[in-house]
Amino acid sequence: MRTRRGLRATVNHLFASGTGLIILAPIYLVFVNALKTRSEASSMGVGLPANPQWQNFSTVIEEGKLLGAFANSLLYSFGATALCVILSALAAYVLARRRTRGHQVIYLLLIMGIAMPTNFVTLTAVMQWTHLINTQIGIILLYAATQIPFSVFLIYAFMQTVPRELDEAALIDGCTPLRAFVRVIFPVLTPVLVTLAVLSILNIWNEFLMPLYFLNRSDAWPMTLAVYNFFGQFQSDWSLVSADVVLTILPVILIYIVAQRWILSGMASGAVKG
Amino acid sequence: MKSRAYPTWFAAGALALYGVFSLLPSILGVGFSFTDWNSHSTQLHWVGLDNFATILSSSKTYVHFIVNTVLFTVATIFLKTVIALALALLLTEGVRRLSSFYRAFIYLPAVLPILVVSLIFRSVFNPATGLLNETLRTVGLGGLAMHWLTDVSLAMWSVIAVDTWRGIGYIMVILIAGLQAIPRDYYEAASIDGATGRQTFRHITLPLLMPVLTVTTVLNLLYGLKVFDIVFVLTNGGPGRATDTVYTAVFDDFSKGRYGIATALSTLLFLVMIVLGFLTIRVMRREEVS
Numbered sequence: 001m002r003t004r005r006g007l008r009a010t011v012n013h014l015f016a017s018g019t020g021l022i023i024l025a026p027i028y029l030v031f032v033n034a035l036k037t038r039s040e041a042s043s044m045g046v047g048l049p050a051n052p053q054w055q056n057f058s059t060v061i062e063e064g065k066l067l068g069a070f071a072n073s074l075l076y077s078f079g080a081t082a083l084c085v086i087l088s089a090l091a092a093y094v095l096a097r098r099r100t101r102g103h104q105v106i107y108l109l110l111i112m113g114i115a116m117p118t119n120f121v122t123l124t125a126v127m128q129w130t131h132l133i134n135t136q137i138g139i140i141l142l143y144a145a146t147q148i149p150f151s152v153f154l155i156y157a158f159m160q161t162v163p164r165e166l167d168e169a170a171l172i173d174g175c176t177p178l179r180a181f182v183r184v185i186f187p188v189l190t191p192v193l194v195t196l197a198v199l200s201i202l203n204i205w206n207e208f209l210m211p212l213y214f215l216n217r218s219d220a221w222p223m224t225l226a227v228y229n230f231f232g233q234f235q236s237d238w239s240l241v242s243a244d245v246v247l248t249i250l251p252v253i254l255i256y257i258v259a260q261r262w263i264l265s266g267m268a269s270g271a272v273k274g
Numbered sequence: 275m276k277s278r279a280y281p282t283w284f285a286a287g288a289l290a291l292y293g294v295f296s297l298l299p300s301i302l303g304v305g306f307s308f309t310d311w312n313s314h315s316t317q318l319h320w321v322g323l324d325n326f327a328t329i330l331s332s333s334k335t336y337v338h339f340i341v342n343t344v345l346f347t348v349a350t351i352f353l354k355t356v357i358a359l360a361l362a363l364l365l366t367e368g369v370r371r372l373s374s375f376y377r378a379f380i381y382l383p384a385v386l387p388i389l390v391v392s393l394i395f396r397s398v399f400n401p402a403t404g405l406l407n408e409t410l411r412t413v414g415l416g417g418l419a420m421h422w423l424t425d426v427s428l429a430m431w432s433v434i435a436v437d438t439w440r441g442i443g444y445i446m447v448i449l450i451a452g453l454q455a456i457p458r459d460y461y462e463a464a465s466i467d468g469a470t471g472r473q474t475f476r477h478i479t480l481p482l483l484m485p486v487l488t489v490t491t492v493l494n495l496l497y498g499l500k501v502f503d504i505v506f507v508l509t510n511g512g513p514g515r516a517t518d519t520v521y522t523a524v525f526d527d528f529s530k531g532r533y534g535i536a537t538a539l540s541t542l543l544f545l546v547m548i549v550l551g552f553l554t555i556r557v558m559r560r561e562e563v564s
Contacts, residue, residue, distance in 0.1 A: 008368075009368075009369075012364060012368035012369050013369055013372070015364060015368075016361075016364055016365065016368075016369050016372070016376045017376070019361060019376070019380060020376055020379045020380065022439070023379055023380055023382060023383060023439070023443070024379060024382075025405065026391075026394045026395065026398050026405070026439075027382070027383075027386075027394070029394065029397070029398070029405060030394055042403070043403035044397040044398075044400065044403060044404065044405065045403075045408070046405065083291075086287075087287040087288040087291065088288055090284040090285065090287065090288065091284060091285035091287070091288035091289065093280070093284060094280045094281065094282060094284040094285055095285055097276075097279075097280045098276060098277075098280050098282070103282070103285075106285060106289065109289075109297070110288065110289065110292060112548070112551055113292055113296050113297075114496070114551070115496050115547050115548065115550065115551030115554070116296060116297075116300060116544065116547060116548065116551070117499070117500050117521075117540065117543050117544055117547055118296065118299070119299040119300050119302075119303040119537065119540040119541070119544060120299075120524065120525070120528060120536075120540070121303065121306070121524070121528055121533050121536045121537045121540060122298075122299040122300075122302040122303045122306055122537060122540075123295065123299040124528075125299075125302065126294065126295065126298055126299050126302070130294070141291060141295065142295050144291055145291040145292055145294070145295035145296055146295075146296070148288050148291060148292050149292065149296075152288060167279075168279075171279050177278070177279055177280065177281055177284070180279075181284070202385055205387070206385075206386070206387035206388065206389075207387075208387065208388070208389045208503055209502055209503065212525075213525075213528075224387050224389050224390075227389065227390065227393070228389055228507070231393055238397060241393065245390050245393060245394065248387065248390055249386055249387070249390055252385055252386060252387070253382075253385075253386075255385075256382065256385045260378060263381075263385070264377075264381065264447050
């Protein structure tokens with residue numbers, strides 16, 4: 001009995017670590033090849049580099065114009081996320097508190113966006129009419145808009161657990177609606193807002209289709225588009241492509257390690273309670 | 275009192291951004307899909323249902339792109355759900371120590387840019403030197419080494435495999451949360467009644483997990499129909515146009531200046547997804563009631 005259970009546990013661990021290996025192997029591959037010479041990396045093998053080529057990273061940063069791209073990615077992901085979180089929290093707050101038919105319709109219209117695909121062709125026309133095409137402010141507004149439906153959905157669900165007495169007390173004490181929201185509701189929403197912010201920053205950092213359609217200026221490219229173009233230029237040099245990839249995913253992996261708790265709980269709560 | 279205390283204009287900012295950048299383009303799309311809008315002429319002409327007729331006619335390849343999209347969607351839903359469910363059970367029941375450690379690693383690909391995942395797999399799938407074929411040769415299965423991305427009959431399945439690799443962690447995490455939400459009492463009652471593991475799974479776990487499985491299926495469905503990045507970077511629709519999907523075809527037509535047909539294709543997808551979206555809301559509402 002005991003050995004049988006032990007065997008079972010071993011087999012289970014074998015399965016789990018086997019899956020882990022399949023997941024990690026390709027990621028390991030870019031990290032190790034990023035440090036190889038061009039000829040060493042030509043086969044993208046699993047072996048360790050003979051002499052770690054740290055200068056690959058500086059080469060890539062220069063050739064791929066990564067500093068500018070990094071700053072752009074930071075600007076887009078943090079700017080759009082801040083905008084989206086504030087606007088979504090405001091909207092979800094009133095929509096959760098006012099239950100008229102009109103407010104219900106607005107709510108449904110907003111969360112319909114979770115399913116709705118983007119029509120890039122007509123969106124291009126809209127971007128042209130508003131003179132936002134090829135501008136950084138345009139891409140920030142666009143990203144904020146893409147994240148709003150899910151954010152409203154999640155904050156709205158969270159609002160159901162926030163007692164009405166909280167905002168009513170503040171309002172009776174003479175707070176203006178905005179002040180009641182900022183001073184009383186916003187702090188209570190912090191857990192869900194942090195989760196949303198982390199998810200939204202990651203989503204935008206990783207996104208690549210919007211700049212592909214709407215940013216033709218290379219100086220406004222985020223990391224993803226810079227990597228894609230770098231790959232087009234240096235396809236034959238996997239050591240540099242790997243180094244570029246490592247620099248792109250390093251911030252994401254760092255955020256993941258630090259904020260794992262919020263990411264995993266956010267994913268789960270959105271789906272299980274929703 | 276209520277309208278003063280909770281002013282509707284609080285929702286104006288979110289609604290404005292969403293309206294201008296999501297809703298407006300979709301509505302305009304319906305209108306423009308009846309025109310011959312293109313980059314060669316400045317004049318628009320009403321062409322009725324011509325664009326839709328072109329998309330659905332058998333002489334063109336659009337039907338093939340739609341079939342590809344459906345194949346991708348159905349296959350990834352099936353593979354991700356089955357594998358993620360097995361892993362979720364393994365990590366909640368089978369493995370106690372290191373469980374959260376495994377979970378963190380298996381989720382990792384889901385936070386990486388799809389672009390990067392696709393680039394990595396272009397090297398993994400390299401027929402001559404890639405990790406996959408090298409591994410197959412090393413373990414004596416060299417006969418299975420294939421041209422994963424350039425073989426017409428294989429390429430779509432390779433794309434599906436990469437997307438499964440990337441997406442199982444996400445689905446698994448949701449399913450783990452769903453499994454943990456099932457009250458332990460049910461399992462205790464079942465084990466007192468002498469139910470086997472399989473019976474417990476079939477009659478307790480699976481039915482109680484159904485709402486969560488519905489959610490993961492919807493998430494996979496919405497993602498699958500919109501798939502773009504992974505195809506664009508892995509195969510760019512090739513070989514030939516063997517792996518083109520609706521969204522990569524839209525991009526292709528868009529970049530060739532055929533805006534009318536690209537809009538019609540987008541609108542078709544829009545209508546399908548709106549219908550699916552409404553069905554989802556109805557199903558979820560019904561479950562909330564019961």
